[in-house]
Amino acid sequence: MNPGQQPAWLxxxxxxxxARTLGIAAWVVTxxxxxxxxxxxxxxxxxxxxxDLSFLPPxxxxxxxxxxxxxxxxxxxxxxxRLALHRGLxxxxxxxxxVFLLGYVAYHFTSDEVRFGDADxxxxxDAAELVAVGRTRAIYLVLLFSHIVLAAVSLPFIxxxxxxxxxxxxxxxxxxxxxxxxxWLYVAATGPVxxxxxxxxxx
Numbered sequence: 001m002n003p004g005q006q007p008a009w010l011x012x013x014x015x016x017x018x019a020r021t022l023g024i025a026a027w028v029v030t031x032x033x034x035x036x037x038x039x040x041x042x043x044x045x046x047x048x049x050x051x052d053l054s055f056l057p058p059x060x061x062x063x064x065x066x067x068x069x070x071x072x073x074x075x076x077x078x079x080x081x082r083l084a085l086h087r088g089l090x091x092x093x094x095x096x097x098x099v100f101l102l103g104y105v106a107y108h109f110t111s112d113e114v115r116f117g118d119a120d121x122x123x124x125x126d127a128a129e130l131v132a133v134g135r136t137r138a139i140y141l142v143l144l145f146s147h148i149v150l151a152a153v154s155l156p157f158i159x160x161x162x163x164x165x166x167x168x169x170x171x172x173x174x175x176x177x178x179x180x181x182x183x184w185l186y187v188a189a190t191g192p193v194x195x196x197x198x199x200x201x202x203x
Contacts, residue, residue, distance in 0.1 A: 012168045019167040026159035033101065034152060040108040047110050056107040057114075057195055057202060060100055064191035067096040071185050087165070093184075094162060100191075114201050116140045121203055140197050147190040154183040 047053065074089035117125040117133040130137065157180045164173035 014169045015167040016169075019163055019169055022163045022167065023160060026156055026163060029159065030156040033155060036105050037108075037152075040105070041113070043109060044112075045109045053107050053110055054202070056103050058199075060103055060107070061192040061195035063096050063100045063103070064188050067093050067100070068185060068188035068192075070096065071181070071188060075181065090162070090165070093188075097158075097188075114198055114203075116144075116198055116201060118201050121201065136197075140194070143190055143197070144194050147187055147194055150183050151187045154180060154187060158184055 070089050070093045074086050074093060077083075077089060078086040112123060115123070115125050117129045117137050119129050119132065125133075125137075157176060161173055161176040161180045164170070164176060
């Protein structure tokens with residue numbers, strides 16, 4: 001493709017029927033993911049002997065940090081008119097998010113929750129531990145709460161924005177991306193921050 005030449009897929013007509021079908025699938029996937037996240041606090045699955053998933057929390061942080069960098073690069077690419085590069089970077093960001101989600105579900109179904117301030121790792125944060133961490137715990141909880149809420153809210157709209165581009169509905173894609181992108185970037189960027197704040201409390 002010559003410099004300045006638009007990719008051929010930009011000229012393809014919108015695929016409305018496919019968009020509707022994939023849109024329904026996006027909401028089904030969202031419901032399934034949120035159901036799994038809700039079950040993670042209720043269900044524990046025993047791992048086979050010798051299997052250790054303790055590497056997953058730092059891995060999640062790396063994946064999220066990489067996704068944040070890729071998202072910023074994708075924004076720069078689209079603003080410079082490099083649409084093919086933007087498309088490739090967004091596909092990469094989607095793949096990273098899927099990898100993160102699979103690892104996140106696997107870890108939380110098989111591991112106990114780690115609590116900020118739980119210095120003795122007994123699963124509770126007692127009065128002395130609360131005093132020890134002071135206001136830092138409140139900062140962590142606000143960051144974590146906003147991260148979780150925006151992750152849940154943005155998930156279906158990330159999928160719908162992706163579907164809009166996939167089905168050549170570019171005006172819809174641009175309209176959604178204007179407000180979905182900042183939420184996705186916030187979620188990706190705050191994930192590693194939450195991990196770094198919690199890191200010392202992992203067993």
